[in-house]
Every structure is written in structure tokens, then in C-alpha cells.
Amino acid sequence: MPIRDQIVDYAQLNLDDCIADIDQIRRYLPQRFEMEQLSRIIHEDLERHVCVGCRDISDDEFWVRGHMPGMPLMPGVIMCEAAAQLCCYFAQRHDLSGCDLIGFGGLEDVRFRGIVRPGDCLVIAAELTKVRRGAMIVSRFQCVVEDSLVCEGSIKGIPLPLDELIGATPAS
Numbered sequence: 001m002p003i004r005d006q007i008v009d010y011a012q013l014n015l016d017d018c019i020a021d022i023d024q025i026r027r028y029l030p031q032r033f034e035m036e037q038l039s040r041i042i043h044e045d046l047e048r049h050v051c052v053g054c055r056d057i058s059d060d061e062f063w064v065r066g067h068m069p070g071m072p073l074m075p076g077v078i079m080c081e082a083a084a085q086l087c088c089y090f091a092q093r094h095d096l097s098g099c100d101l102i103g104f105g106g107l108e109d110v111r112f113r114g115i116v117r118p119g120d121c122l123v124i125a126a127e128l129t130k131v132r133r134g135a136m137i138v139s140r141f142q143c144v145v146e147d148s149l150v151c152e153g154s155i156k157g158i159p160l161p162l163d164e165l166i167g168a169t170p171a172s
Helices: 022-026 076-092 162-169
Strands: 040-045 049-056 101-112 121-132 136-146 148-159
Touching: 022 040, 040 076, 049 076, 076 101, 076 121, 076 136, 076 148, 121 148
Parallel strands: none
Antiparallel strands: 040 049, 049 121, 101 148, 121 136, 136 148
16 A cells, blocks of 8 residues: 655665664563564654664564464554554653653554565554653554555553562462
């Protein structure tokens, strides 16, 4: 699907660029193992509050075997998680949120417009549209494979009580 109201000019991006690798991303995000949804950050524009990251999709993804057998498709919720992680990375890296941990606060106007398969490079672009320090961040996002829009929407991030979460024990 053609991309209207592009956050960035996707044709100008170099997907091999890397301004932050997985180790640098981990400095700002707590997700690990199967829940890490960013491979690298390839572009940042602090003036416009824009960030672009990539997720290289492999045959080893946890969802490949069951979604869908014989025709693996990246679940839309995982695309949204990748966008949330990109927004969180950018806000935390540049101390825009004023908190130690940002959590998923909501999604609006999300549309799935294409498919993502193993072997694809999912390019995620996000633009922070509202920042209320210590309260919430709002971003619009676009997910693209090659030159096709596969997902877009708006995402909200909210502060999470890190001190309460650290002491919490997992439910049995």
C-alpha cells in the first residue's frame, strides 16, 4: 500500500546504518529474549522527535511455528510491540518521559495493511506528537516492509512504578 503522510522519506533510509545496536538498545529497554523487537536504530531526528528502527525477521521467531502453520505471518500485536519499544527507546534515551520505565498505555487508529514474513526487514518509524513529562507520551507510527506500509497507528506510553515491579514476584 502506498504510504501517505510519511513520517520519514523511506527511500532515503539506509537499512544497514546503525546508530544504536542491540547492546545500546538494551541500555534503555528492559525486554529480553523473545520479547526484544528491535534489531537496530538507524535514524534519529531530535528536532522533529522522530526515530526509525529495524527488526530483522528470521525463521526462528517464537511465532513462526504457530502463526500460521505453513504460512508464517508476523502477528499484528508484535508489530505494535515493536513500535512501542521504538517509542520507549527514543523517549528514554533522550530523557523525554521523566520516568525510569514507560509501559504500554494504549493504541488508537491502528490499521494492518500488509503482511510481514520471515526474511523481511520491518522498518518502524515513530514521531512523538505529545510529551507530558512524568505523565505520558503519544506517538504516531508506521511499519514498512520494502516500500509497502504494513501497519500504522498511534501509541501511548505511560510511566510504570519501577520500584513496585522490581519487588513483585511472578504469579505461579
